[in-house]
Amino acid sequence: MATDKRLTRALLAFATAAASITCAVAAPSYFEVSRGSNPHDVAAAPGSGAPVYYTAQRTGKLGILDPKTGKYEEIALGARSAPHGVIVGPDGAPWITDGGQNAIVRVDPKTHEVKVWALPPETGHANLNTLTFDKKGRVWFTGQGGFYGRLDPASSEMKVWNAPGGSGPYGITTTPSGEVYYASLAGNHIAHVDVETGVATVIQPPTKAQGARRVWSDSRGRIWVSYWNTGQVGMYDPASKSWREWKLPGNAHAYSVWVDDRDKVWLTDWAINAIVKFDPVTEKFETFPSDRRSADVRQMLGRAGEAWGAESGNDRLVMVPAK
Structure with missing residues (x-):
């Protein structure tokens, strides 16, 4: 009898979880890159067939994939380079947070010229993570060592601030109206940054010790957050100063989060x-399992109709049709 009751409870739990999941229809496409490169972050340039950039963290290079042919090339970024984040800036160039060089790096998309802005020496090793642009074309970045900062590429002026709560700043995003927010993995919070004064204001999610890892804004300026420790996705609405949270199916560990142009939320679950x-809208989850073990997708970015990630564990990139 006890066994029957346990079986009934297990079946009910499975049915509840299954109700929130739909089967993936669109199959992922995979693109092999250099063996041992450990691609960490990925950024697709706007436009179908345009280059897709990735950070080859282990080899200190920026990768450039041609998705039409599957061919790629890699650009060395400098001595001791260990690039982490990459985004495509408003100038169309890939911009990189380079933890090894303790610097912000830009690679010219045509000439492949590498330009490096080192952090102030007094900052020390910041353990640079990710970056974003504000409406004035300035770069904002995070350092997991307990920092966030701002670079003005026009003047090369750089300012670095100590993060409230110390170590942990990880993902960072800009809303359509130009507001900047970052997530603190070790600090278990997100923070709003005043882009003029540099002051960061901590915002606490309802779930404690959640491990807020990455963050992204949707078209309405709502902030989506991946919770690594608790396997949830959170949404903060600055207009109402309210939160909502959803648990991913199963015993999840949500690493990254990105919101596409249709306000669908993409996450990676290790x-x-x-x-x-x-x-x-429907509050349904759809899963796209990798066809190889230990894919370890640490970040996602995309463009119209395409969601891109980097399988750091398999030395390849992955694209899922975003439809």
């Missing part, structure tokens, strides 16, 4: 080795 799409 526990099930899959990319996960969440529809905030």
Whole structure:
């Protein structure tokens, strides 16, 4: 009898979880890159067939993939380079946070010229993570060692601030109106940054010790956050100063988060080795498991119709049709 009751409870739990999941229809496409490169972050330039950039963290290079042919090339970024984040800036160039060089790096998309802005020496090793641009074309970045900063490429002026709560600043994003927010993994919070004064204001999610890892804004300026420790996705609405949270299916570990142009939310779940799409309207999850073990997708970015990630564990990039 006890066994029957346990079986019934297990079946009910499975049915509840299954109700929030739909099967993936669109199959992922994979693109091999250099063996041992450990691609960490990825950024697709706007436009179908345009280059896709990735940071080859282990080899100190920026990778450039031609998705039409599958061919790639890699650009050395400098001595001791260990690039982490990459985004495509408003100038169309890839911009990089380079933890090894303790610097912000830009690579010219045509000439491949590498320009390096080192952090002030007094900062020390920041453990640079990710970056974003504000409406004035300034670069904002995070350092997991307990820092966030701002670079004005026009003047090369750089300012670095100590993060409230110390170590942890990780993902960072800009809203359509130009507001900047970052997530603190070790600090278990997000923070709003005043882009003129540099003051960061901590915003606490409802779930404690959640491990807020990455963060992204949707078209309405709502802030989506991946919770690494608790396997949830959170949404903060600055207009109402309110939160909502959803648990990913299973014993999840949500690493990255990105919101596409249709306001669908994309996450990566290391526990099930899959990319996960969440529809905030239907509150349904759709999973795209990798066809190889230990994919370890640490970040996602994309463009119209395409969601891109980097399988750091398999030395390849992955694209899922964002439809």
